[in-house]
Structure formats: C-alpha cells, structure tokens
Amino acid sequence: xxxxxxxxxxxxxxxxxxxxxxxxxxxxxxxxxxxxxxxxxxxxxxxxxxxxxxxxxxxxxxxxxxxxxxxxxxxxxxxxxxxxxxxxxxxxxxxxxxxxxxxxxxxxxxxxxxxxxxxxxxxxxxxxxxxxxxxxxxxxxxxxxxxxxxxxxxxxxxxxxxxxxxxxxxxxxxxxxxxxxxxxxxxxxxxxxxxxxxxxxxxxxxxxxxxxxxxxxxxxxxxxxxxxxxxxxxxxxxxxxxxxxxxxxxxxxxxxxxxxxxxxxxxxxxxxxxxxxxxxxxxxxxxxxxxxxxxxxxxxxxxxxxxxxxxxxxxxxxxxxxxxxxxxxxxxxxxxxxxxxxx
Ligand SMILES: [Fe+2]
Numbered sequence: 001x002x003x004x005x006x007x008x009x010x011x012x013x014x015x016x017x018x019x020x021x022x023x024x025x026x027x028x029x030x031x032x033x034x035x036x037x038x039x040x041x042x043x044x045x046x047x048x049x050x051x052x053x054x055x056x057x058x059x060x061x062x063x064x065x066x067x068x069x070x071x072x073x074x075x076x077x078x079x080x081x082x083x084x085x086x087x088x089x090x091x092x093x094x095x096x097x098x099x100x101x102x103x104x105x106x107x108x109x110x111x112x113x114x115x116x117x118x119x120x121x122x123x124x125x126x127x128x129x130x131x132x133x134x135x136x137x138x139x140x141x142x143x144x145x146x147x148x149x150x151x152x153x154x155x156x157x158x159x160x161x162x163x164x165x166x167x168x169x170x171x172x173x174x175x176x177x178x179x180x181x182x183x184x185x186x187x188x189x190x191x192x193x194x195x196x197x198x199x200x201x202x203x204x205x206x207x208x209x210x211x212x213x214x215x216x217x218x219x220x221x222x223x224x225x226x227x228x229x230x231x232x233x234x235x236x237x238x239x240x241x242x243x244x245x246x247x248x249x250x251x252x253x254x255x256x257x258x259x260x261x262x263x264x265x266x267x268x269x270x271x272x273x274x275x276x277x278x279x280x281x282x283x284x285x286x287x288x289x290x291x292x293x294x295x296x297x298x299x300x301x302x303x304x305x306x307x308x309x310x311x312x313x314x315x316x317x318x319x320x321x322x323x324x325x326x327x328x329x330x331x332x333x334x335x336x337x338x339x340x341x342x343x
C-alpha cells in the first residue's frame with residue numbers, strides 16, 4: 001500500500017496549464033456567454049439534494065434553484081443530456097410512505113422533469129439515505145428503481161454502467177461509501193451504515209472491476225463520501241486506506257463525490273485521479289475547512305450542479321451555480337493531461 005500522507009500533499013500549482021485568473025480561484029471569472037458545446041455523451045450531476053428544510057421540503061429553495069438552473073442550462077445550450085447522476089444524500093429527513101412517498105413526485109420527478117431529462121437517473125446512497133428517520137430510506141430507494149416506472153436507476157448498492165451506449169468512452173463504477181464510520185473515523189461508527197459483510201463484498205467487486213482491461217479511454221468511480229475534501233467533513237481515513245491504493249494502482253481517472261455541501265476539484269501531485277465533488281444540489285451550505293488556496297485547484301461554498309462531457313479526445317468537467325454561471329471547468333485527456341479552462 002503506498003504511503004498516504006494527506007498533510008504533505010501539495011497542490012500542483014506549477015504543472016497545470018491554467019490561467020492566472022483560474023489560479024486565483026476567483027468565483028465567476030470564467031463566466032462566458034458562449035454556448036456550451038455538447039460532447040458524445042453529456043451527463044449532469046448533483047449531490048446532497050433532497051432537502052427536507054426541517055420537515056418542510058416545500059421550502060427547499062436551494063434545491064429548487066439548482067434544479068431550475070439545470071433545466072435552463074440544457075434549454076440554453078446545444079446539449080442533449082444522456083443521463084443524470086445523483087451522488088447521494090438523496091433524501092434528508094423522513095421519507096414517509098417509503099417507495100410511495102409524495103416526495104418522489106415533488107422533489108424528484110417534478111424538479112428534474114422527464115419532459116427535459118428523459119434519461120436514466122443513476123443514483124447512489126449517502127449517509128442520510130441510510131440514516132434512520134425513523135426508518136432507513138435505502139430499501140425505498142432500491143424499490144422505487146425496481147418499479148421500472150421511473151428514470152430512477154439504482155439496480156443495487158453498487159453497479160457499473162458506460163456512456164455513450166454505442167461505442168462507450170467512459171465507464172462508471174457506482175459505489176456505496178457508507179463504511180461503518182463517521183467520515184472515516186471507525187470509533188464513531190453510527191448504527192446506520194453498511195453491514196461489514198457488504199463492505200467486504202463490495203471491495204472484492206470493486207477490485208475485480210478495476211482489474212479488468214480498460215474497455216473505455218476513461219474510468220470514473222462515483223461514491224457519496226469524498227476521499228479528500230476541503231469541506232467540513234474533511235478527508236476520509238477509511239476510504240483513503242481502503243480505496244486510494246486501488247485508484248492509484250488501476251489509474252482511476254475521476255472520483256465523483258458529494259457529502260460536503262459545496263463544489264470542489266482537487267488534484268494531488270503524482271496521483272492519477274482527479275477528485276471532483278458536487279455537493280451543492282440543495283441541502284444547506286457549510287463553510288469550507290481548508291482554504292481553497294491551500295489545496296485545489298478549486299473549492300467553493302455554493303449551490304450548484306456539474307456537467308460531465310465526454311469525447312474521444314477528452315472529458316470536460318464543469319461546475320455551475322444556480323444562475324447557470326460556469327464557476328470552474330477543466331479538461332482531462334486519456335493520458336491524464338489536465339487543462340483548467342478560463343472561458
Ligand atoms: Fe452526506
């Protein structure tokens with residue numbers, strides 16, 4: 001297992017081809033009136049979105065604002081959305097009625113409407129989905145997908161899919177990061193998390209999937225908890241110990257996460273993986289714990305969503321806010337060259 005010393009990691013300031021404005025990480029510096037071009041597959045993602053506003057989900061203004069921005073974004077740009085990615089903490093608070101809860105219609109079907117997003121919505125589980133309120137929402141989320149009547153796609157706690165469907169360019173491994181711990185501290189393990197047998201089973205599956213010869217130029221893992229985060233939850237010791245060596249060994253290109261209620265993009269010297277966090281989908285925002293100038297290239301406390309666009313040549317990832325403004329964007333080639341975009 002390679003040594004993982006989080007504190008001594010250094011942000012690759014010198015090795016990126018990015019502008020001074022992007023380096024300064026100034027919000028809004030890369031807003032552009034230019035239309036965003038579509039790739040061969042375009043996916044929009046959010047995390048931490050099904051906010052209950054202290055028992056009054058009808059007041060979840062942050063979630064509504066982001067959802068409306070996503071709708072405007074695809075209307076205003078020549079984009080065909082191929083999928084939505086929901087990065088966990090899908091439901092805060094109670095989901096009364098489980099699979100029959102009216103919140104499915106009000107906060108999923110209506111806010112991300114099939115009239116605009118008539119595509120699969122790949123979802124993974126976060127800690128709030130496991131959280132008992134008074135019951136865990138995990139079974140309801142799996143059951144809602146299994147009805148086959150919705151775009152909600154969660155065939156199991158972990159699964160694989162690829163895009164585009166024909167001649168795929170990117171493989172996604174969707175995983176369950178709810179290891180028995182709180183933010184990587186096993187001593188604080190809550191009563192709502194994966195069973196230890198499932199943790200072992202998933203790890204074996206993940207390694208088997210990663211060991212396969214790469215069938216696509218790009219490989220992304222998506223899980224709710226970040227391995228590294230500048231937000232208040234911080235770096236996740238257990239995931240770093242268990243999964244980071246696999247990401248390095250098998251050269252995972254992207255790790256997509258949520259959990260902290262902000263938007264981030266972190267790069268570490270010598271690490272083959274770009275860490276991308278999209279947790280601004282609707283839940284209340286919290287202050288960052290690490291200043292974005294210390295590790296980066298980007299972290300911001302803001303509501304928003306993210307856009308992953310893939311071509312044979314590169315993947316472009318963008319963070320956008322509730323007004324549809326691009327806050328941060330970068331491209332990554334199959335060889336791992338990263339370019340921060342400034343327009
Ligand atoms: Fe979370």
